[in-house]
Amino acid sequence: MHIREVKNLKSWIEVSPKHPFPVYNLPYGIGLFEDGTHSAVTRIGDFIINLSLLFQSGLLRADGLTLKHLAAEYLNDYIALPKATHLAVRERLIELFTDTHAGLYKLDEELKNSILVPHEKVKMLLPVKPGDYTDFYSSKEHATNVGIMFRGPENALMPNWLHMPIAYHGRSSSIVVSGTDLHRPWGQIVPPNAENPIFSPSKQLDFELEVAFVTRSGKPLGQPIKVDEAEEYIFGLVLFNDWSARDIQKWEYQPLGPFLGKNFGSTISPWIVTLEALEPFRCAGPTPEKELLPYLQTSGEKTFDIHLEVDIAPSDGKPTTVCRSNFKYLYWNMSQQLAHHTVNGCNIQAGDMMASGTISGPTPDSFGSMLELAWKGTKPVKLEDGSERTFILDGDTIIIRGYCEREDLYIGFGEATTTILPAIDY
Amino acid sequence: MHIREVKNLKSWIEVSPKHPFPVYNLPYGIGLFEDGTHSAVTRIGDFIINLSLLFQSGLLRADGLTLKHLAAEYLNDYIALPKATHLAVRERLIELFTDTHAGLYKLDEELKNSILVPHEKVKMLLPVKPGDYTDFYSSKEHATNVGIMFRGPENALMPNWLHMPIAYHGRSSSIVVSGTDLHRPWGQIVPPNAENPIFSPSKQLDFELEVAFVTRSGKPLGQPIKVDEAEEYIFGLVLFNDWSARDIQKWEYQPLGPFLGKNFGSTISPWIVTLEALEPFRCAGPTPEKELLPYLQTSGEKTFDIHLEVDIAPSDGKPTTVCRSNFKYLYWNMSQQLAHHTVNGCNIQAGDMMASGTISGPTPDSFGSMLELAWKGTKPVKLEDGSERTFILDGDTIIIRGYCEREDLYIGFGEATTTILPAIDY
Structure with missing residues (x-):
């Protein structure tokens, strides 16, 4: 991701001006969903993205990344993955959420709605369990x-x-x-x-x-x-x-x-x-x-x-x-x-x-x-x-x-x- | 375990005088065995007792105790069990290792030798992963x-x-x-x-x-x-x-x-x-x-x-x-x-x-x-x-x-x- 690309990044998810979470940000957290499951998540605009379900849909792949890294109580195991894996995930997420034809459009509506959840329906938990x-x-x-x-x-x-x-x-x-x-x-x-x-x-x-x-x-x-x-x-x-x-x-x-x-x-x-x-x-x-x-x-x-x-x-x-x-x-x-x-x-x-x-x-x-x-x-x-x-x-x-x-x-x-x-x- | 009982506790495993680990002690640790497995262990005299295998043999049972508490990398999950469970395990271990007819005599020799291992064959690991x-x-x-x-x-x-x-x-x-x-x-x-x-x-x-x-x-x-x-x-x-x-x-x-x-x-x-x-x-x-x-x-x-x-x-x-x-x-x-x-x-x-x-x-x-x-x-x-x-x-x-x-x-x-x-x- 080169800095010069920043200006052109625009998600098909609507993001208001000065919103903290444009598609360029892609922060990590742990979300608790209404069905009681928790997962690694990111956020674009007012939507939480369930990374476990995105992985299960087959759209998110990266070297070394498995479901257990994402369907976890804390991000520690995900963070322990190599930096190259994190960079690949970042690139792929930007691709998926800026290009309307990068994959999500193919999913049926129900699956898409389980991956992309309005933020007010997700409780954010402690993202890591710090060892020290x-x-x-x-x-x-x-x-x-x-x-x-x-x-x-x-x-x-x-x-x-x-x-x-x-x-x-x-x-x-x-x-x-x-x-x-x-x-x-x-x-x-x-x-x-x-x-x-x-x-x-x-x-x-x-x-x-x-x-x-x-x-x-x-x-x-x-x-x-x-x-x-x-x-x-x-x-x-x-x-x-x-x-x-x-x-x-x-x-x-x-x-x-x-x-x-x-x-x-x-x-x-x-x-x-x-x-x-x-x-x-x-x-x-x-x-x-x-x-x-x-x-x-x-x-x-x-x-x-x-x-x-x-x-x-x-x-x-x-x-x-x-x-x-x-x-x-x-x-x-x-x-x-x-x-x-x-x-x-x-x-x-x-x-x-x-x-x-x-x-x-x-x-x-x-x-x-x-x-x-x-x-x-x-x-x-x-x-x-x-x-x-x-x-x-x-x-x-x-x-x-x-x-x-x-x-x-x-x-x-x-x-x-x-x-x-x-x-x-x- | 009443203090008055101490004098009478004698294991059928030989324990030399002033040995740190008579059957009364029963400390907990994590042992690494020659086959590469690790387990919660205790020790009597010069023998390490593999608590996972003892559990799997059916001789060690206590409310709430499962194999995952014992076949673990650290004792933290075992320690999180209620005190009543720990006391029941202690009572049972004393019974098993003081009374020759309490169960171990029934096991075949090979199983018994996998449960009771000479201490020099076991590498002792860090017993807990301290959160703080x-x-x-x-x-x-x-x-x-x-x-x-x-x-x-x-x-x-x-x-x-x-x-x-x-x-x-x-x-x-x-x-x-x-x-x-x-x-x-x-x-x-x-x-x-x-x-x-x-x-x-x-x-x-x-x-x-x-x-x-x-x-x-x-x-x-x-x-x-x-x-x-x-x-x-x-x-x-x-x-x-x-x-x-x-x-x-x-x-x-x-x-x-x-x-x-x-x-x-x-x-x-x-x-x-x-x-x-x-x-x-x-x-x-x-x-x-x-x-x-x-x-x-x-x-x-x-x-x-x-x-x-x-x-x-x-x-x-x-x-x-x-x-x-x-x-x-x-x-x-x-x-x-x-x-x-x-x-x-x-x-x-x-x-x-x-x-x-x-x-x-x-x-x-x-x-x-x-x-x-x-x-x-x-x-x-x-x-x-x-x-x-x-x-x-x-x-x-x-x-x-x-x-x-x-x-x-x-x-x-x-x-x-x-x-x-x-x-x-x-």
Whole structure:
């Protein structure tokens, strides 16, 4: 797929202008259908395409691809297929859905209607079961903001930050798909001016605007992935909300890092947008401020221009967009992240998830968390219904959106949406 | 199984005195047989018992148990069965292997020989595929030792340490079974008196003596496991060596905790010893020094008396035991760990692994890491071949052993053994 072809791609499925899912996008997800079956799916316009049934119809064939890769609960086994297979599937899907004579027209109406299903009839499930989930901390603006708030402007960035993409391991079991409600977490928090903790629902619940990449199969344990080959091991990207309870996190995180302040839930968008689809939006990231060790040196366009937005919708009000940021602001790119993660021989597996860390930009309206937007509670954020937020309230819905745009092409990630329910009775 | 019955349990398979695997133990593992099949297995004396073939012979039946639970690559699905099923299997195995007339005598010799296989003919594999791996930091002696070395005696324990079982998420993909060699990891380290990092193989490679518990299926996301019910969610225990590169860890760990200093490999013993087998060795742990929040309060005997030892064997020398410690020294017990881990609603899954953190005791010969044994390199440890160690050298083999002992009963965990290979050519 050459970039020059983009302009001419037009599906026979109607797709409105600025729709996130034109035929060029072809993201992957797992759909649950009204008959109780689940399948790998993609989407064009307002239609979900059941890839298992398309395969069974005989119209979708690729080396190594079998029904079990598609009629699966998760995409992990499909993702473990060689990249050449994925590229062949992409080419074939574009052929099938741009050329009215490429095959689907021959199917009888009933079969065609079981393959092409209106999106409102399909429930989107978690697309992968991540073996491991890693959260990076790759936005210099975010790390600086947090550093200023907690350690003052002189020591805002830790000495290691400009030398390596700092990261920690997160909890994969509590990663949920968009649309899953989460309860406000209980935990130990230390009230202002107190010495000892109390047991309480978090009073500082926050979102973190992130993007995560999903990995392909890696190398065996002990063999690093080099920075120049790293993109070969990336399947695609999702939106990621790394829910954080700041008060729980603050008390627990020394010396071993975040734990219960994070692992009560993380929300991802249901669609994995592939690196192939993102290719036209490739761009350069920030220039390193320090000379990097050779294993982290990259050149050229190693990141992507992805617009990101966060809305807060109160339970009885309309959404207010509180943040507009961009994936390209990240100081460390995905190639550097993956090279660093595996430099010691750590192995990765198909379907692992690696999140970017909060993506804050240079201006206050691009900060990717309430902690930064309301500057530690000192500058409440006004919503359109007149209410104010320093952190997230029960009943609030947080919507993360992502999209890429240029003159001749628009593709989107869809949404990662979560409503916060009150804490349970403990 | 009542404790009073222990004395009378005697298998018709010969078991030498102080053998780790008498018929009372019945640990679980995954074995790879000479014909290329793998299966859930247990062990009595020097024989491996192929549980798939025992099931197929018709002699092993329990509610909900099917062949697919046993003829599996990992024990996760078996562990997800109800506890009542596991107890029924245990009762039946004891019956089959203590009573010569309980069934096996009826099988023809060939079938019997395929079920009971000499242990040297079976390769033991990783017993579970952990969905998530958590590492606690529950030894007060270890946390204090590390604190003194890095922050001085006044601030040795962080203020939060006595209020909660501190933990962080680790990497599950790089957990390997005993007998798997590991390469010395590369990474960023800062030489003494330097400001900037260099890229180098770690010069401070260390073991950490730990024990991990393997969880049963938990509750849905959002529902905590209470401290009094926590043991119902624990399947069994393994030995755990949390390999650590101290120099990599030191430079990277602020502010988000350990990452590449740990995730290049962790070694576990192949046998999961069940809570049922450990029951006779139940004991009380240390008394809390601060009043705990109610969700962490336990009473009675909530831990186990498990002797632990670490040997270092140089490539051309015999092993020296450098550490003798005990699981019962841990300040925080497993019930507290699990209640804390889920108090915010974090969900656990069958086969998750939760390690204790380094288990150091009160005396210098009970410290569970080279960092402590050689006190940050200042007190080299002498080996029996006359050589000295401050950290682990290429070619060294580290052997962790665990066992429980009282007058009438001895059970063991076997070993977690790892040989360190030189760093790869990067």
